[in-house]
Amino acid sequence: xxxxxxxxxxxxxxxxxxxxxxxxxxxxxxxxxxxxxxxxxxxxxxxxxxxxxxxxxxxxxxxxxxxxxxxxxxxxxxxxxxxxxxxxxxxxxxxxxxxxxxxxxxxxxxxxxxxxxxxxxxxxxxxxxxxxxxxxxxxxxxxxxxxxxxxxxxxxxxxxxxxxxxxxxxxxxxxxxxxxxxxxxxxxxxxxxxxxxxxxxxxxxxxxxxxxxxxxxxxxxxxxxxxxxxxxxxxxxxxxxxxxxxxxxxxxxxxxxxxxxxxxxxxxxxxxxxxxxxxxxxxxxxxxxxxxxxxxxxxxxxxxxxxxxxxxxxxxxxxxxxxxxxxxxxxxxxxxxxxxxxxxxxxxxxxxxxxxxxxxxxxxxxxxxxxxxxxxxxxxxxxxxxxxxxxxxxxxxxxxxxxxxxxxxxxxxxxxxxxxx
Amino acid sequence: xxxxxxxxxxxxxxxxxxxxxxxxxxxxxxxxxxxxxxxxxxxxxxxxxxxxxxxxxxxxxxxxxxxxxxxxxxxxxxxxxxxxxxxxxxxxxxxxxxxxxxxxxxxxxxxxxxxxxxxxxxxxxxxxxxxxxxxxxxxxxxxxxxxxxxxxxxxxxxxxxxxxxxxxxxxxxxxxxxxxxxxxxxxxxxxxxxxxxxxxxxxxxxxxxxxxxxxxxxxxxxxxxxxxxxxxxxxxxxxxxxxxxxxxxxxxxxxxxxxxxxxxxxxxxxxxxxxxxxxxxxxxxxxxxxxxxxxxxxxxxxxxxxxxxxxxxxxxxxxxxxxxxxxxxxxxxxxxxxxxxxxxxxxxxxxxxxxxxxxxxxxxxxxxxxxxxxxxxxxxxxxxxxxxxxxxxxxxxxxxxxxxxxxxxxxxxxxxxxxxx
Numbered sequence: 001x002x003x004x005x006x007x008x009x010x011x012x013x014x015x016x017x018x019x020x021x022x023x024x025x026x027x028x029x030x031x032x033x034x035x036x037x038x039x040x041x042x043x044x045x046x047x048x049x050x051x052x053x054x055x056x057x058x059x060x061x062x063x064x065x066x067x068x069x070x071x072x073x074x075x076x077x078x079x080x081x082x083x084x085x086x087x088x089x090x091x092x093x094x095x096x097x098x099x100x101x102x103x104x105x106x107x108x109x110x111x112x113x114x115x116x117x118x119x120x121x122x123x124x125x126x127x128x129x130x131x132x133x134x135x136x137x138x139x140x141x142x143x144x145x146x147x148x149x150x151x152x153x154x155x156x157x158x159x160x161x162x163x164x165x166x167x168x169x170x171x172x173x174x175x176x177x178x179x180x181x182x183x184x185x186x187x188x189x190x191x192x193x194x195x196x197x198x199x200x201x202x203x204x205x206x207x208x209x210x211x212x213x214x215x216x217x218x219x220x221x222x223x224x225x226x227x228x229x230x231x232x233x234x235x236x237x238x239x240x241x242x243x244x245x246x247x248x249x250x251x252x253x254x255x256x257x258x259x260x261x262x263x264x265x266x267x268x269x270x271x272x273x274x275x276x277x278x279x280x281x282x283x284x285x286x287x288x289x290x291x292x293x294x295x296x297x298x299x300x301x302x303x304x305x306x307x308x309x310x311x312x313x314x315x316x317x318x319x320x321x322x323x324x325x326x327x328x329x330x331x332x333x334x335x336x337x338x339x340x341x342x343x344x345x346x347x348x349x350x351x352x353x354x355x356x357x358x359x360x361x362x363x364x365x366x367x368x369x370x371x372x373x374x375x376x377x378x379x380x381x382x383x384x385x386x387x388x389x390x391x392x393x394x395x396x397x398x399x400x401x402x403x404x405x406x407x408x409x410x411x412x413x414x415x416x417x418x419x420x421x
Numbered sequence: 422x423x424x425x426x427x428x429x430x431x432x433x434x435x436x437x438x439x440x441x442x443x444x445x446x447x448x449x450x451x452x453x454x455x456x457x458x459x460x461x462x463x464x465x466x467x468x469x470x471x472x473x474x475x476x477x478x479x480x481x482x483x484x485x486x487x488x489x490x491x492x493x494x495x496x497x498x499x500x501x502x503x504x505x506x507x508x509x510x511x512x513x514x515x516x517x518x519x520x521x522x523x524x525x526x527x528x529x530x531x532x533x534x535x536x537x538x539x540x541x542x543x544x545x546x547x548x549x550x551x552x553x554x555x556x557x558x559x560x561x562x563x564x565x566x567x568x569x570x571x572x573x574x575x576x577x578x579x580x581x582x583x584x585x586x587x588x589x590x591x592x593x594x595x596x597x598x599x600x601x602x603x604x605x606x607x608x609x610x611x612x613x614x615x616x617x618x619x620x621x622x623x624x625x626x627x628x629x630x631x632x633x634x635x636x637x638x639x640x641x642x643x644x645x646x647x648x649x650x651x652x653x654x655x656x657x658x659x660x661x662x663x664x665x666x667x668x669x670x671x672x673x674x675x676x677x678x679x680x681x682x683x684x685x686x687x688x689x690x691x692x693x694x695x696x697x698x699x700x701x702x703x704x705x706x707x708x709x710x711x712x713x714x715x716x717x718x719x720x721x722x723x724x725x726x727x728x729x730x731x732x733x734x735x736x737x738x739x740x741x742x743x744x745x746x747x748x749x750x751x752x753x754x755x756x757x758x759x760x761x762x763x764x765x766x767x768x769x770x771x772x773x774x775x776x777x778x779x780x781x782x783x784x785x786x787x788x789x790x791x792x793x794x795x796x797x798x799x800x801x802x803x804x805x806x807x808x809x810x811x812x813x814x815x816x817x818x819x820x821x822x823x824x825x826x827x828x829x830x831x832x833x834x835x836x837x838x839x840x841x842x
Contacts, residue, residue: 069829070819097831126831134836177786178793179837186833193840228834229789230776269737270777295733295773297785297792300800301809305729305769312716312730316690330792331810332817332826348726352716355651356691364718365598368650371718371751372599379721388722389752396753398491405753408490410518410547412607415555416600419611 002216003042004256007034014042014050023359024056032056036249037285038320039156039258041091041115041218046153048115051090053260054287058359059315059350060090062117062289062323063343065108071333072099074107080339081112087343087385089324093117093158097126106152115155117220120145121201125187134187139200143207150215157217158262159208161201161248162241163188163224171225171237178228181265185224205248209255218258220289221245226265229297233267234275246282260287260321263314267293272310276317289321290314294329303329304345311346315353322346344384351384372413374402423637424463425677428455435463435471444780445477453477457670458706459741460577460679462512462536462639467574469536472511474681475708479780480736480771481511483538483710483744484764486529492754493520495528501760502533508764508806510745514538514579518547527573536576538641541566542622546608555608560621564628571636578638579683580629582622582669583662584609584645592646592658599649602686606645626669630676639679641710642666647686650718654688655696667703681708681742684735688714693731697738710742711735715750724750725766732767736774743767768805793834795823 006012007030015033016026018040024032029052032038038054053060063084065077077096084092092114096104101123109116124145125134146157163185171179171189180186188199201208212219225241227233245261252259261283267275272293279288293310294303307325315322326334326342334342355361363382370378376393380386396405403411427433428451436454437447439461445453450473453459459475474481484505486498498517505513513535517525522544530537545566546555567578584606592600592610601607609620622629633640646662648654666682673680682704688696693714700709714731715724728746736743747755747763755763776782784803791799797814801807817826824832 068826069831070826097828122831129831134831135840177789178834179841181833183828183831183833183836186836187831190836190840229792230782230785231789268777269733269773296769296776297789298772298803299765299769299805301804301806301813302765302769305726305766306773308726309730309733309770309773312690313734328813328817328827330825330827331813335817344720344723345726348717348720348723349730351719352690352727352730355717356689361651364651367718368598368652371650382719383722384720385722392722392749392752396749396756404751405489405491406749406751407604408518410490410543410550410555410604410608412602412604413599415604415607415611419556419614420600 002213002256002258003040004034004258014040018050018052022052022057033258036253036259039218039260039287041117041156043150043153043155043215043217045151045215046109046116046155048155049113051115053321055285057320059353060321061343061346061350062091062093062321063089063339064093064095064323065339066094066096067098067104068333069098074099074104076336077104078107078111079336081108083336083340084343085112085114087340088347089114089343091115091117095119095122097122105149109153117156117158118149118154119158119184120149121160121184121187135191135194137191139204142200143211146208147211150211150217155218156220158184158220158222159201160184160188160222160224161199161205161208162221162244163192163199164202164244165192165198167225167237167241167244168192170240174236176235176237177231180225181228182222182224182226184222188224202244205251209252209257212257213255218260219252221248221259221261223262223264226263226291227267229266230268233264234271238264239278242279242282246284249283249286260289263288263290263319264293265291266297267295267310269295269313272313273317276314276319280318287320288318289323290319291323292325294325300330301327303327304342308345308349311349312352315350316356322350347384374413423634423677423679424461425455425679435461439471439473443473443478457674457680460639460681460708462538462577464571464574464576464636464638466572466636467530467537467576469576470534472536474742476706478741480774481742482764482767482771483512483514483742484510484760485514485516485744486760487515487517488519488525489754490519495520495525497757498525499528499532500757502529504757504761505764506533506535508761509768510535510764512536512538516540516543518543526570530574538577538579539570539575540579540605541570542581542605542608556612556615558612560625563621564632567629568632571632571638576639577641579605579641579643580622581605581609581643581645582620582626583642583665584613584620585623585665586613586619588646588658588662588665589613591661595657597656597658598652601646602649603643603645603647605643609645623665626672630673630678633678634676639681640673642669642680642682644683644685647684647712648688650687651689654685655692659685660699663700663703667705670704670707681710684709684711685714686712687718688716688731690716690734693734694738697735697740701739708741709739710744711740712744713746715746721751722748724748725763729766729770732770733773736771737777743771765805795834
């Protein structure tokens with residue numbers, strides 16, 4: 001039985017555990033899962049911490065890690081995993097494309113209690129690409145890659161089922177500044193264009209659902225046609241794909257398979273609320289997993305900031321799950337420090353949205369009370385990165401001061417306290 | 422004659438120069454200045470680059486620098502100034518409170534063509550504080566400090582005229598988590614509470630306007646009661662002060678003195694649009710100069726990110742001028758690297774808002790075109806920080822590759838290009 005089926009009968013243990021740190025109770029979460037408004041990516045083979053993603057839940061964040069052809073140090077990926085956990089990521093995706101991909105994936109699964117996601121088409125496509133060409137993949141190979149990942153314990157998979165002939169036609173007709181920037185999307189688009197056949201992941205979606213049922217795998221319906229630039233945001237190909245994803249959400253729910261929907265990408269500030277609204281309507285309230293979105297194209301080196309702006313706004317408008325973006329985005333594979341910067345930026349975005357719903361406001365309030373009392377140790381307990389805050393405090397100030405070197409003896413807080421008392 | 426008076430007669434030379442890089446023409450800018458919807462902080466003694474701030478203009482950013490009691494290295498402040506200029510700040514404020522404050526200010530003015538702002542009450546208050554107590558300032562000393570700064574060529578000054586008895590009463594009645602966090606605000610609040618008299622900068626505002634007229638000084642009406650925590654955002658004391666600032670905008674315009682209005686501070690995401698809207702209404706369209714705003718209290722060490730989120734949203738909703746926030750905020754005085762991080766975060770916020778109005782979209786488009794062509798040199802010309810982008814590209818990739826190490830041989834852009842051609 002899948003989690004949805006179990007939620008139809010009672011409140012499963014994972015659901016009880018999942019709400020421990022959430023603003024709702026387990027009965028309500030079971031109902032949301034049943035109706036597809038929330039998911040808990042949970043493959044029993046892995047058995048991760050049950051992290052609920054969706055309506056009425058705290059906003060969650062995901063860290064991507066993984067090797068590439070040029071960087072295949074497995075230990076480095078495990079270091080990134082630890083940093084992701086330390087700084088509060090709620091999930092990790094292993095996007096490895098270099099070295100022994102199977103081994104990296106298994107190591108990641110073995111080494112974390114966070115739900116683990118993958119994009120099986122990467123491994124499938126690049127194995128072919130290195131033999132001959134990505135367009136030589138056959139449909140069995142695509143589905144087998146999903147099955148293999150599920151059998152290893154992967155909790156959720158991105159599947160680019162919405163990259164259909166119709167969507168590619170729309171792309172050709174519409175024209176774009178940056179055609180396709182999704183790696184998985186580009187594999188399937190190339191495949192469709194070359195073979196002049198429909199995307200097997202769409203054509204045989206029922207088979208995908210069978211595999212998902214077998215392993216209770218959560219589907220993350222990928223947006224292979226997500227815009228790769230501000231100019232392409234919210235265009236016809238993107239929305240054409242979203243319509244397909246909406247249909248597939250419905251079919252997933254009919255088979256009691258958990259599904260969420262992935263979203264852009266690069267979106268200007270003024271289109272973010274519309275993007276969330278349209279996803280929520282077209283996909284009947286399915287959890288929305290956004291990448292960024294980046295609110296400008298001009299900030300490589302600082303795309304974690306661009307992504308935090310877009311992510312905060314998307315989450316405020318109802319996005320449920322933020323895929324982090326690191327400073328290395330558009331420049332190269334992130335290192336450990338990039339991962340850390342990316343997680344923290346995403347956490348700030350997620351938390352900024354949460355507190356507008358009254359969630360976790362006590363963190364800010366406790367910190368501000370400590371700030372008023374100039375109680376630095378108490379402040380450090382509440383901040384997003386205690387290590388950095390402590391380090392900066394130490395470096396910028398003399399040890400025996402209660403104030404800080406910004407104002408020194410003309411501290412506003414002290415000045416007013418003295419007069420108010 | 423002040424700039425407003427000159428705009429009433431014709432289109433002054435500074436106004437012609439000011440629109441060179443703006444989406445409107447000089448006649449329209451002259452009209453906006455005349456009506457108080459835009460300002461050009463420009464003291465003829467300094468004669469800086471004319472930077473227009475306000476309605477229909479590109480969003481501008483400000484960098485704060487300055488010594489403190491514990492850090493009085495003047496050369497370091499000049500280094501910060503150069504970094505502010507290099508990374509695209511539109512103005513600087515010298516907030517020095519340590520060492521030879523007069524000399525630092527004069528050096529800053531001598532060394533930049535950007536408009537320079539100060540907060541004269543700092544120098545006035547802390548001189549007294551170090552002699553006896555800030556509450557011993559007298560009204561002459563307050564006004565003389567403004568005059569001295571104007572005579573040195575300062576282009577705009579923050580004056581906390583809105584910290585009135587009434588606002589303090591509102592603060593006492595309302596109660597706050599973090600009473601007052603504005604340094605200038607705290608000086609005047611302490612002064613009022615101790616002396617049981619009205620704030621001279623409010624009481625004798627006409628005298629302040631006389632000084633401003635004499636030097637064509639732009640007034641930045643400070644928000645001494647800005648919230649210092651999410652919990653205090655948009656409360657009665659804040660809005661009480663804003664009402665006063667609205668009255669003072671009107672009186673400034675009557676005397677043909679340019680005025681802008683300062684705003685919060687710490688504001689949750691869901692209150693930002695309301696904060697901009699209410700300022701614009703209550704202050705009859707006066708340019709809005711916001712500090713951040715920070716969308717959470719829990720990110721010291723990363724407040725430039727929290728501020729970029731709030732700043733982008735504020736600018737999108739109509740804020741005209743963003744005061745940068747650095748990673749050192751709430752921890753200590755920023756160093757050169759902090760200044761750089763702060764300027765860049767603010768530029769991302771400002772640009773993200775500009776492009777929603779169709780301004781500077783070609784930067785993003787050109788960059789995205791170059792990205793599609795994998796033309797790295799052309800990309801670097803357009804990015805917010807070419808040095809960092811080049812450095813990261815170099816460190817994370819081998820020199821002879823056109824793709825990047827994120828995807829390597831499975832580059833989405835290449836994959837699709839190959840099939841589309």
